[in-house]
Amino acid sequence: MTLLCQAPAALVGWPPWLEASVQHSSQFWMANMYSKGTKRKFYDSVDAATDNKAALYSRQRQSLLDMSLIKLQLCHMLVEPNMCRSVLIANTVRHIQEEMTHDGSWQLVTEAFGSSGPSDHLVATEVLCRSSALEQQGGGPKLYSVMGYDGCREEEVVTDEALCSVTFSGGAPSLLGTIDHCWDRAELRMAAVEDRVIKDSGSEVESGEGAKTVMGQVFGTFEIKNGAPGSDPALEELFSAVDASYYDLDTMLTSIQSTPKMGPYNLLDSMASSHGPTSNSSCRTDLSELDHIMEIIVGS
Amino acid sequence: MEAVSCRCYQFNLLLVMLFVTADIISTVEFNHSGELLATGDKGGRVVIFQQELESKNQPQCRGEYNVYSTFQSHEPEFDYLKSLEIEEKINKIRWLPQKNAAQFLLSTNDKTIKLWKISERDKRPEGYNLKEEDGRYRDPTTVTTLRVPVFQPMDLMVEASPRRVFANAHTYHINSISVNSDCETYLSADDLRINLWNLEITDRSFNIVDIKPVNMEELTEVITAAEFHPNQCNTFVYSSSKGTIRLCDMRASALCDQHSKLFEEPEDPSNRSFFSEIISSISDVKFSHSGRYMMTRDYLSVKIWDLNMESRPVETYQVHEYLRSKLCSLYENDCIFDKFECCWNGNDSVVMTGSYNNFFRMFDRGYRQDVTLEASRESSKPRSVLKPRKVCTGGKRKKDEISVDSLDFNKKILHTAWHPQDNIIAVATTNNLYIFQDKL
Numbered sequence: 001m002t003l004l005c006q007a008p009a010a011l012v013g014w015p016p017w018l019e020a021s022v023q024h025s026s027q028f029w030m031a032n033m034y035s036k037g038t039k040r041k042f043y044d045s046v047d048a049a050t051d052n053k054a055a056l057y058s059r060q061r062q063s064l065l066d067m068s069l070i071k072l073q074l075c076h077m078l079v080e081p082n083m084c085r086s087v088l089i090a091n092t093v094r095h096i097q098e099e100m101t102h103d104g105s106w107q108l109v110t111e112a113f114g115s116s117g118p119s120d121h122l123v124a125t126e127v128l129c130r131s132s133a134l135e136q137q138g139g140g141p142k143l144y145s146v147m148g149y150d151g152c153r154e155e156e157v158v159t160d161e162a163l164c165s166v167t168f169s170g171g172a173p174s175l176l177g178t179i180d181h182c183w184d185r186a187e188l189r190m191a192a193v194e195d196r197v198i199k200d201s202g203s204e205v206e207s208g209e210g211a212k213t214v215m216g217q218v219f220g221t222f223e224i225k226n227g228a229p230g231s232d233p234a235l236e237e238l239f240s241a242v243d244a245s246y247y248d249l250d251t252m253l254t255s256i257q258s259t260p261k262m263g264p265y266n267l268l269d270s271m272a273s274s275h276g277p278t279s280n281s282s283c284r285t286d287l288s289e290l291d292h293i294m295e296i297i298v299g300s
Numbered sequence: 301m302e303a304v305s306c307r308c309y310q311f312n313l314l315l316v317m318l319f320v321t322a323d324i325i326s327t328v329e330f331n332h333s334g335e336l337l338a339t340g341d342k343g344g345r346v347v348i349f350q351q352e353l354e355s356k357n358q359p360q361c362r363g364e365y366n367v368y369s370t371f372q373s374h375e376p377e378f379d380y381l382k383s384l385e386i387e388e389k390i391n392k393i394r395w396l397p398q399k400n401a402a403q404f405l406l407s408t409n410d411k412t413i414k415l416w417k418i419s420e421r422d423k424r425p426e427g428y429n430l431k432e433e434d435g436r437y438r439d440p441t442t443v444t445t446l447r448v449p450v451f452q453p454m455d456l457m458v459e460a461s462p463r464r465v466f467a468n469a470h471t472y473h474i475n476s477i478s479v480n481s482d483c484e485t486y487l488s489a490d491d492l493r494i495n496l497w498n499l500e501i502t503d504r505s506f507n508i509v510d511i512k513p514v515n516m517e518e519l520t521e522v523i524t525a526a527e528f529h530p531n532q533c534n535t536f537v538y539s540s541s542k543g544t545i546r547l548c549d550m551r552a553s554a555l556c557d558q559h560s561k562l563f564e565e566p567e568d569p570s571n572r573s574f575f576s577e578i579i580s581s582i583s584d585v586k587f588s589h590s591g592r593y594m595m596t597r598d599y600l601s602v603k604i605w606d607l608n609m610e611s612r613p614v615e616t617y618q619v620h621e622y623l624r625s626k627l628c629s630l631y632e633n634d635c636i637f638d639k640f641e642c643c644w645n646g647n648d649s650v651v652m653t654g655s656y657n658n659f660f661r662m663f664d665r666g667y668r669q670d671v672t673l674e675a676s677r678e679s680s681k682p683r684s685v686l687k688p689r690k691v692c693t694g695g696k697r698k699k700d701e702i703s704v705d706s707l708d709f710n711k712k713i714l715h716t717a718w719h720p721q722d723n724i725i726a727v728a729t730t731n732n733l734y735i736f737q738d739k740l
Contacts, residue, residue, distance in 0.1 A: 060628075064574055067632060079385045080410075083472060083491040084522045084541050085637045088578045091520055095574060 058105070061096055068093045312739040313673065313725070315680040317365050318732060321347065325728040327715055331395040331403065334719040337365055337726055338405055339733055340390025344374035346407055346460075348418065349735075365735050369418055371460040374409040386411050392477050394486070396499075404463070406486060410473040413488055415464035415499065423451040469495050469505045476526045482533040489526035489538060492519075496550075508556045509538060509548065524582050524639075531591045539596060543580030547607065563605050565612045575627040575636065583639035588648040589720075595651055597642040600624060602653050602663065617663040617670065620655050622693040622704050635709050643718045654713025657702065658729050659689060675713060675727045675734045685739055 068089050323343035330337050337349040350368035377386040388409055396404040402419040427449040430438055472490035479486045487508070488495050494509035509526075513519055522541045529535035534550045546559035567576060579599035587594045593614075596603045600621060603613035619640075623630060630636040635656075642653040654660045655672070663670045672689045674680075679687065692701040715728040723738035 061574070064628070064631075071634075079387055080382070080473065082637070084524060084581065085634075087519060087522050088541055088581060088637070091577055092574055094520075095577070 061099070065093060065096045068096070313686045313723075313736040314683060314739050315686070315734060316724075316737050317349075317735040318677070318680070319347075319349070319367070319735075321731045321733060324731050325715060325733060326389050326391060327393050328717045328726050328728050328733070329393045329395060329405075330717050330719055330726070331405075332397050332720060334721055334724070336368065336395070336403060337717070337735070338393045338395065338407075339726075339728065340373065340393050340407055341731075342387075342389045344372055344376070344388030344390060344409065346371055346373045346390060346393065346405075346416070348458075369458040369460055371416070373407045373414060373416065374412065377411070391474060394477050394479050396479055397483055399483075406477050406479065408474050408477050408488065411467065411470055413466040413474070413477060413497075414462050415466075416460050417463045418458060418460045421457045421459060422453060422455075424454045425449045426452045464499065464502050466497055466502050466505070469497075475524060476538075478526060478528040478536065480528045480533050481531055485533075487526055487528060487536060489523050491522040494523065494526055494536075494538060494556075506554070508550065508554070510555065510557060511540075525585045527585055527587055527594075529591055530587050530589060537585055537587070537594060539582035539585040541581040542577060543582055543598060545582065545585060545594070545596060545605065561607070561610050563610045563613075565603070571624070573627065575631060578631070578636055579627065584641040586642060586644060588644050589646065590648055593648065595642055595644065597640050597653055599636060599638075599640075602642055602651055604651070604665070615665060617651070617661075619653055619661050620659075620691070622691055623656075626704070630709070633709065635712075638712055639714060640712075641715050643716055645718045645723070646721045650718075652716050652718060652725065654716055654727070656709050656712050657707040658711040658713060659691075660713045660716055660727055675729055675732070675736075676711075677732075680734065686736065 071089050072086065072093070321339065321341050323341040323345065325339050325341050327340040328337070329339075335351050337351075339347050339349075341347070346369075347367060348369040349365040352364050352366060373390055374388040376388040378384075379386055386409070390407050390409060392406075392408050394406045396406070396415075398404075402417050405416050405418070407414055407416060426433065427447050429443055429446055429449075430440065432438055466488070470488065470490045470493070472492050474488055474490045476489040477486060478489075484499060486497055486499060488497065488505075489509075492510065492512040493507055495505040496508045497505045509523070511521065511523060520542075524539050524541055526536060526538035529537075535547065536550070536556075537545055537547045539545045543564065545563040547561040547563070548556035549560045550556060552558070552560060567580070582596045582598050584597040585594060592607060594605050594607065596605065596613075597619075600623060601619055602617045604615040604617075606614045627636060640654050642651060644651055649666050650662055650664050652660060652662045657674070658676045659672050659674050661670060661672050672691070673686045674689050679689075687700075690698075690701045691707070692698065692703045697703050711729060713727055713729055717726040719725065725736050727734045727736065
């Protein structure tokens with residue numbers, strides 16, 4: 001069983017319970033990565049047949065968790081993802097988390113890394129620490145950095161090669177494709193809500209469900225909200241989508257700001273060119289419109 | 301235990317037709333007489349095959365199937381609100397029982413169901429007074445006599461026209477449609493809801509099952525399939541991703557969230573793994589023709605349930621148990637989420653379902669025999685009987701056996717159908733449709 005070494009670049013719009021489980025698992029990833037070296041020495045000196053078995057099971061379980069989280073991440077396609085599949089994978093993640101809680105793996109992790117902060121905080125550390133661990137191993141593809149959050153100690157540089165080389169075994173679509181799609185969707189939503197944002201800039205719109213990231217894109221995209229009383233469901237839907245979009249755009253923009261050798265248009269061009277043929281060409285926004293959108297975001 | 305009457309099947313199947321479709325086949329369905337076979341594909345097209353009448357010259361050939369009609373049922377759409385495409389792929393086709401000369405079928409994609417009328421035209425009127433044969437109008441002053449137009453035979457033309465469009469009733473993806481035995485209503489099921497329609501009314505449907513949680517974050521179970529009982533117009537079943545089947549009675553209440561019966565087999569603790577739930581997810585549910593039993597397909601097995609016993613199935617058949625040790629790889633490459641269908645033969649004595657490597661399996665319930673056959677051009681030589689296949693699970697591989705590691709997981713048979721009366725089966729590989737019949 002292959003141990004996947006790539007973490008999701010960004011946990012965009014997941015249901016809160018899933019984000020919570022991810023931030024815990026990310027700490028466990030780091031624990032695993034850093035402690036691997038010391039563990040090996042330990043095994044050499046002590047006869048630990050049962051420990052080996054437990055460690056193997058633990059690694060396999062972790063690998064399964066990694067795989068599941070990435071599968072959920074890759075649900076962001078142009079066509080709505082299969083809900084049955086998403087639910088089954090999410091249940092698997094929950095199941096693993098429950099088991100890890102039971103056998104004390106969660107406690108270890110929480111103690112080692114202190115109490116959990118906001119999920120975006122740990123997304124950053126998880127991504128960065130994973131990347132730095134990869135560097136130690138001789139490097140894999142570099143991922144986007146999630147800048148602008150507390151706790152970041154490093155910057156990652158995004159290069160053209162990195163953008164084009166992030167792939168998965170087993171023929172799963174590339175992370176790049178995911179990010180592209182997130183971006184395209186963000187573009188679309190921004191283009192669609194642009195007028196409304198300008199008109200309703202003062203109002204703060206709450207989603208009907210009340211959750212911060214509003215059901216997440218895993219389940220949320222399936223939803224057509226049918227009115228909290230007194231609110232326009234279409235408007236709510238659009239604004240709820242904007243939340244996730246902002247996150248996407250923020251990620252994009254901060255990456256742009258942190259890479260002096262690539263201007264924003266270069267980045268967009270390289271993404272556009274490596275965008276798979278599966279995308280609907282009717283979804284592309286003009287660069288001039290993008291400019292306008294960025295101005296709004298950066299300006300605010 | 302009731303004696304199941306059946307013939308002793310030798311499974312002497314011959315390939316009688318192979319049709320290559322332009323797109324991946326997504327559904328296969330015989331009509332109620334078996335004369336017509338409809339296939340739907342990923343491109344939104346429906347192709348209907350018709351069985352030729354028995355030819356006296358070739359008594360060996362019961363009747364070959366030829367293309368009868370082809371039409372574009374659904375087109376790709378774009379949901380502007382969610383910025384997502386709506387696939388035109390046909391998820392299901394269901395025929396209506398025939399009432400007059402025309403045939404009717406329901407076809408559905410993820411969001412919209414359509415009722416199609418397929419009618420034949422083999423005559424046309426000729427001898428108009430005011431029109432020429434090519435349609436041009438004649439100068440009225442040249443008309444000196446009157447004649448009665450008559451119908452003249454013409455080459456058969458099969459027309460398909462959409463008669464109803466049932467749209468905008470499903471938030472989630474439609475996975476099943478089922479025509480009621482009353483022939484007036486039908487149900488459509490998506491991941492979280494089931495709606496009841498009247499075939500005549502397109503702007504209204506009744507929601508009869510809703511399992512959507514108030515808080516979507518608490519979603520852990522979806523509806524995977526639904527079907528009306530073949531005889532009782534008040535009864536239907538739906539299956540879930542957790543391996544349960546619920547039987548509902550529409551007389552009990554308007555909203556059938558409370559099931560009348562819950563069919564669930566307790567989990568085998570010795571086989572428990574992280575994949576237990578995924579492989580227990582039911583991909584298809586089909587009532588027997590008699591209405592006494594129902595069959596469910598989960599990832600590794602086919603189960604027959606007696607409607608009178610909810611605690612466990614009466615029969616369980618392992619489709620490809622050798623995959624149990626490969627579940628992690630199958631999870632990685634997403635094959636574990638493949639939705640296999642299953643079907644009964646005409647007298648409910650044999651059930652059939654697909655597998656990988658273009659294999660399909662048949663289980664004879666009475667004689668407790670099962671067989672693995674392959675739908676491929678290499679193994680389907682014209683007029684020669686299909687040879688049973690065997691998968692070697694370990695140890696020494698015998699001649700003609702295939703090892704588990706050699707199986708091609710890209711070649712999967714998800715859709716199969718059995719003629720309602722005869723031993724004629726339709727098996728769909730990725731984009732090939734095979735029709736096999738029993739050697740006479």
